[in-house]
Amino acid sequence: MNMAEEILRVENLHVKVEDTPILHGLSLTVNRGEKHVIMGRNGAGKSTLASVIMGHPAYEITEGEVFFMGRPLDELDVFERARAGIFLSFQYPAVIPGVQVGTFLKKSVQSVRQEAVKARAFRQELNAAMDTLDMQKSVLSRYVNDGFSGGEKKRLEILQMLLLKPNLALLDETDSGLDIDALRIVAKGINQIAPDAGCLIITHYQRLLDHVKPDFVHVMIDGQLVMSGGPELALKLEEQGYDWLDATEVEA
């Protein structure tokens, strides 16, 4: 039997923003090839977890630690995390006016791979990824996320993920704002990288999980993972919401 390769280990993580505590002792392990889903109400701390792993400077770890492929993450700056293989698909990707998508993608791929990318090989790779996501080539000359619809932004995030081939993919509500066809296409992109990466998918909806089969579903309430299970847990949350978990917590 193969030993699972640990990609992410979060140990007793406490995080605050300014003076407001958000995460209260969260622990989680993600191995290569596993798809973990985190669900929870708005404000539970799901996006905070993704931002902390990516290294957003607004968040302060007050206790606990995060390890990426066995290495403490606090040693690494944001760009070093990206180069090490962490990718965050942003819930609200930044608009970069004046920077063409094609230029940005090439610079990003070169930075992460730390090598010059040959134009022809990159073009072939890019075309293949764009075909997977059913994207128009005209997007390459547009400015990054400038005037993009919600769906276009999410597709561009997934396109970046396919090109950067991360070891850890953090997907922060990548399914929100997508129509049915776009959801299916985005799911295709996630499934393409999933076998070779650890995936942490933050979502509010079961519908993404019709296309991306999770190995684990976790429920976050008030900055803690209060319950974990298989795909059936997501179905139960879709039917019953989160109130029954509050009752469980009280009973516990």
Next chain:
Amino acid sequence: MSYADLAVPSRALHLWRYTPWARIHPSTVDDVPSADPVRWEVGDGGVLAEATPRAQGSPDIARTFLAESNPSVWALRCSPDAPTVHVRAVASGHVAVGHLHIVAEGDATVVVHLSGEADWAGLHITAEVSDNVRFAYGLVNELSVNSKLLRCEDWTVGRDADVQHASLSMGGFRCKNDLRTRFTAPGSRLTQAVSVHGRGERHVDHHLEIHHDVGRTDSSLTVHSACDDRSHAIATGLLTIAEQANHCDAGQVFKNLLLSEKARAEAIPELEVLADEVAAAHGAASAPLDPNQMHYLMSRGLDAQESAALIVEGFMHDGFSSLTNSDLLEALRTRLTVHLECELKR
């Protein structure tokens, strides 16, 4: 009226508030030093010929000074269906002055590349855009980092003409730009865009006048200034719409990106609207680097310096986003990218 007859202009005027005449004059204000001519080289599709000096309109100290320093004028004509005409203006020596008159009688794209090591460069560009002509023009300032520049431009735009006018300012130590456009007939349009890269102690002053003397004329002006180190960028706009010039549509937007605590930028749009049925708008904004943009780019593997450079490059390109002439845009994009890559390697 000669230069000696003109009074030194008051700093109460917007035009002279931030870069007074004494600060841009090559020596002392009473002096008209002998000047070497700017050397002009024209690429395929353009023809230069010596022309007669042009009569001055209203007395203006900068234009009068340039005319007395070097009265010679070169006229540029573009061949019909020519590709982009590149004109090289090289300023060498202590003081160098040149006057280029652009004969815009047919559709054309002209890019003037200003370079050289002159201590002081003076440039006067004039153009009369004929009726129904679509004319695109760009000036790329790549002067030595130690040069001073005085640049004056005077454009008139004829009936149903379309003018795209771009300035990319990257060179020179202290630069004073006084760019004026006047609509002389209805149905015409001006799209003017300026991008400035300030670094070191660079001081770049753009004064941009657009005069709607007749109705049914449109203009849009966009100025983007990215200021680093102790640089100082100034943009003053003067938009006038005459009393009978109804149905004009005019807008001015000034944006500043401040990259260091000691960088400064002023953006002062000014409107004088005397007609009733017009649309006229202006806006100005200054901001430091957006931390969300920085985080986004760094999360894609770019380090802080690379991320900031890409944001600056994008900001400066975005200053030209109102232009639609692809040849002009390509020329500006290429020069800007080369400049910023060199800056990043310093």
